[in-house]
Amino acid sequence: MTDVINDAEAYGVEIIPAAVEPGQVYWKVIRVHHLTPEENGGRHHIFIDAVDEEGNRLYGSLFTISWDGGSDTVTIEKAPPDPGANFPMWKWQVCSVEGMGAPSDRVINLHTAHPDEGPGNTLFYHSFDITFLRTVAEEGETPAYSLLRGRVPGGGGHTLVLLDEHEVVQTQVVGADEQYRFSNLPAGAYIVRDSSDLRVAGPAFLDGRNEVILNFPAPLPEDRVFARYVLFSDPAWPETWVYLSLLAERLAQNDIPFGFQTSDAAQALKVSLVGVHPQETLHELTDAGCEVERLPLDPSELLQALESTQ
The missing domain is CATH 2.60.40.10 (Immunoglobulins)
Structure with missing residues (x-):
């Protein structure tokens, strides 16, 4: 081999x-x-x-x-x-x-x-x-005993759908302990979808032999619209459009909402600030109960910082 x-x-x-x-x-x-x-x-x-x-x-x-x-x-x-x-x-x-x-x-x-x-x-x-x-292919080159498991916070009784390349592989009802477990899986890139509240976890990359723990995000509180929001600085500033061109497509691919309005960002659990923001913005967001982080101003560090804090 x-x-x-x-x-x-x-x-x-x-x-x-x-x-x-x-x-x-x-x-x-x-x-x-x-x-x-x-x-x-x-x-x-x-x-x-x-x-x-x-x-x-x-x-x-x-x-x-x-x-x-x-x-x-x-x-x-x-x-x-x-x-x-x-x-x-x-x-x-x-x-x-x-x-x-x-x-x-x-x-x-x-x-x-x-x-x-x-x-x-x-x-x-x-x-x-x-x-x-x-x-x-030789004998033993196609293992199918990977294990995918994790927790679905608040998901007891929910139905999970396991997908590989958009094809349904298995379904499962989450127990009262909020744990799920899919076993005997071949290699693939898997996504788990909660059909009850449409939360999604993944992808998880299995090789037919490994075990992967994939936990779902917690459900949003009733007073929140977004789990995370990326707030860009004043659109009148040229620097803002540099940051936007750097991040917009990646944010869209990962379904992370973004914009320029503090009032929109205040509806999120966590807000990532891109660019220079006045201190009043920080106060308004923290007063609204948001967790706030400032991302680096250096464009070469910005993408890595964004992904490391997801």
């Missing part, structure tokens, strides 16, 4: 194993590499290669790159020493890659919104190199 090398795990990149039967031909990811600043040279690409068991490049192989709202296909056609194919990622795009024509491992969470690492790797200029091996 070929060992898998993934030095991009520190950048949130995961490999979702293919669901295959022993003896079945499939695409196996054998290498995921985040390019160093020297290797990258300011690019923002996914580089893809496909090889056979002898290490020969498989020209004509097709791979799908998918993202929220779209997809594209690339063909292995370039000659060494160049990678067989490449795909340029744009700002805020989060991609996955998998082979076509056979079951395939899937590489997920590829994007460029990583902090500066020096010349060659700066915010929105990061690249990844992925190698797929066309091989035959």
Whole structure:
């Protein structure tokens, strides 16, 4: 069995194993590499290669790159020493890659919104190199005993729906202890939805062997409309539009409401301040019972700070 090398795990990149039967031909990811600043040279690409068991490049192989709202296909056609194919990622795009024509491992969470690492790797200029091996599945390569469990605060008696790629996998009624448990799961990216109050938890990435704890967010108090709100500074200031262009798409992707009105932000449990705000704004929000945090003014630190406080 070929060992898998993934030095991009520190950048949130995961490999979702293919669901295959022993003896079945499939695409196996054998290498995921985040390019160093020297290797990258300011690019923002996914580089893809496909090889056979002898290490020969498989020209004509097709791979799908998918993202929220779209997809594209690339063909292995370039000659060494160049990678067989490449795909340029744009700002805020989060991609996955998998082979076509056979079951395939899937590489997920590829994007460029990583902090500066020096010349060659700066915010929105990061690249990844992925190698797929066309091989035959061996015995024991398709485990299906992952466990997904957690707590649903206030969810006793609620019905949960487990989804994988928008397909219903299992359903379950939460007990009085507010705990849920889905077992014997194959590899996949799973979301759990509470059909009673529409809360959602996930995604949780399972490899067919691991155990993941995925707790639901607490239900909102009756006097709150939002769990979190991002309040931008005065829209008349040019700096505000820099921050907005940097964060708006990511906030929308994660269903985090945002705007410029303190009165709207005051309806949230937690408020994240972006840009410069007068002290009166802070007082108004704290008086309304909001938890308030100030995010960094440096754009290169802003995205990382936003994600670390979710």
